[in-house]
Amino acid sequence: MEWKAIAKGWLDFKELDNELKNELEALKGNEKQLEEIFYKNLEFGTGGMRGEIGAGTNRMNIYTVRKASAGLASYIEEQGEEAKKRGVVIAYDSRHKSPEFAMEAAKTLASQGIQTYVFDELRPTPELSFALRYLKAFSGIVVTASHNPPEYNGYKVYGSDGGQLPPEAADIVIAKVNEIENELLIQVKSEQELRTAGLIKTIGSKIDEVYIENLKTISENPTLAEETDIKIVFTPLHGTANKLVRSGLEALGYKNVSVVKEQELPDPEFSTVKSPNPEEHAAFELAIRDGKKVGADILIATDPDADRLGIAVLNDEGEYIVLTGNQTGALLVDYLLSQKQEKGTLPQNGVVLKTIVTSELGRRIASAFNLETVDVLTGFKFIAEKIKEYETTGEHTFLFGYEESYGYLIRDFARDKDAVQAALLATEVCAYYKKQGLTLYEGMLRVFEKYGFYQEGLRSLTLKGKEGAEMIQRLLASFRNEPLTSLGSLKTLASEDYLTSIRVTQNGEEVIHLPKSNVLKYIFEDGSWVCLRPSGTEPKVKFYFGVNSTSLGESKQKLQNVEKDFMDLVDKKVKMVQTI
Known part of the structure; x- marks a missing residue:
């Protein structure tokens, strides 16, 4: 469906949240911004989803949170009654709308008969991981956008082991989420009704106490304090x-x-x-x-x-x-x-x-x-x-x-x-x-x-919006189409493409035994290396650098040279892909 039709569907939806309705009303006539918030669905990927808060299918709001939660609910239902009884633990951070989004997730899951446990106030992500394992729950959710700017929020899903969902399980949940055609039509019961039924429970200080007891086991030398x-x-x-x-x-x-x-x-x-x-x-x-x-x-x-x-x-x-x-x-x-x-x-x-x-x-x-x-x-x-x-x-x-x-x-x-x-x-x-x-x-x-005097660096290139995302893909394609044989005076010893799972060396090709990912890495003759990776949570591509030498000063100079040579190459390629 074209974005204009989807936008009209939201505006015409009588039960639309008032805050979101007012936001859309204020955008009438601003076609560029309306397209930006409706041209696609906010992607629910292997790490969950993250985006700016606001109205639209490409934003974090109660409806996109319900959609993600309904997809997760469908996945849990397929695992049977025991999975539903074990339930889902939900935590949230200090961001705008985090408590509201956490409760929307709980209501969506509980409305499908899935037990939910919601923290009484904001909690760290790692405590969610711990609580999930401690309560022997089936899954977990954290509402957070980590260290992104204030206008962002996000939604991460965890498996029963306490880790974020691995690719295989995440792919199933993603498919379930994508099967939902209209997030506006997802029905949820009231919080009070679900609490009365015992399907939404509050957790808090007891989990804190047990987590702190576990923290004590980290110390290798307890007497140092x-x-x-x-x-x-x-x-x-x-x-x-x-x-x-x-x-x-x-x-x-x-x-x-x-x-x-x-x-x-x-x-x-x-x-x-x-x-x-x-x-x-x-x-x-x-x-x-x-x-x-x-x-x-x-x-x-x-x-x-x-x-x-x-x-x-x-x-x-x-x-x-x-x-x-x-x-x-x-x-x-x-x-x-x-x-x-x-x-x-x-x-x-x-x-x-x-x-x-x-x-x-x-x-x-x-x-x-x-x-x-x-x-x-x-x-x-x-x-x-x-x-x-x-x-x-x-x-x-x-x-x-x-x-x-x-x-x-x-x-x-x-x-x-x-x-x-x-x-x-x-x-x-x-x-x-x-x-x-x-x-x-x-x-x-x-x-x-x-x-050894190892030194590392990180640069990034931010390209926002639909055009930015397309440019990032063209930039990576440019590196793939033109193999990097050298960088400055350094010859390339090996190149690794994690999308094709192929490592190319002077002796031929080897298979990389890791899941496929849109990442490129180059290792040079002196052990220096460079890696390119589009961020999974932000509209940017990241460039990682690593060097090693016999002194701190020499390593810092080497890192400076490698970064400059590579970023000069990136600048040239960006100018090229802008003209495509």
Whole structure:
């Protein structure tokens, strides 16, 4: 159906939500904007869906949430009565409409006779993963758009293992969602009626208590809190982590914790930051201010749904710098493995899991302990999938999983990246080095000196809307049609196309045994690498870079050269595809 007919159907729908109706009335005559919000359905993909809040089939609203939930309900119904009784756990973050969307999801599921459990207030994404496993539910939903701008919200679906739905199950749910022709006609019962029937139940503090008990098991050296009086500044960046991070630190004995007052409470506008993203130095501005006041050893920031963690440390010039996700990951994995080895608790079949765009430093550290590192596609659901596989086969014992985008998992009582876990372990690593008279920054330099001066970079190109999405596809096609044989003075050693599952080297072609994904990766003769990947949640294409050398200065220069040479090539190709 053409978008104009769909738009008319929404405007003519007598029971349309008043807020959405007023928004559409205000857009009458603005054909470009109307086309943008109706030209397609908001895509429900393998990671759920994410988009701007507002009226239209290409926006997050109660009707698109109902559609996604009705598709999930259909999938659960096919699994039988036991699946319906086990039910669905639902959590939500601090964003606009998050509580409302969570309840719409609950009502849609409960109206089909599916048991639902809704948290009494906002909660971190990893606690949803934990709660799902603890309650032995069949599925879970988190209403969140992570660290996207305030105008966004999203919807993620989880399986019974506590991980985001793996591709096979996600494909079935996606098909069920796409079978629904008109989201406006989905009928839901009232919240009160469904609560009276016992199909919507509220959960809260009991789950918190058990989760915190599990958090205590993360510590490798429980006495460090008493042995070192480290000073911590923490900011939840207006999100969901405030209570649990503080409770977790207290449970481990870390008492000298200052919370950034202006960012302590939930705020859907994230009004004190340009972006509530702990990957960005600007998000630490107030934490750095407070850190200087109290002489903090470590600054900790979590994103709104508390699945990503950023830390800032004092460098050798006495200034706070934000570590990259790769650097934090290296510090955590080196500490974990070394402490387990020292105590004799390091399993011989232990495994470190990371994504294909994450630093090779993690692999180098694991290999020093004679452990294997397994790469997966970008997305923590693939790490969760591997944990589940090894749990079944016994082939490996999970020790640590991470991705360069500030996501870490230490203990598998949750099956998604967990900033609460990571905050506690990062604090312990800081205490470990402080006991030796070192800063965490000096600890990182020790890791580099021991394993190699690995440096990584990330650039991105944002192209919004329908035209932008088409341009991103043309850009990737351009790289596929013209193989990259060299970059500057570096010859290409191997190219990997995860869409065709083919790795091309000087010796011929090899099969890549990972699910298909629209990703390209180039490895050069000196070990440097570049990877291109369209974002699954934002209108952008990301470019990842990795290098290694014998000194920090040399690695930084090499990274600068590789980034410049490649982005110059991207600029040329963008100009070319704009003319197509």
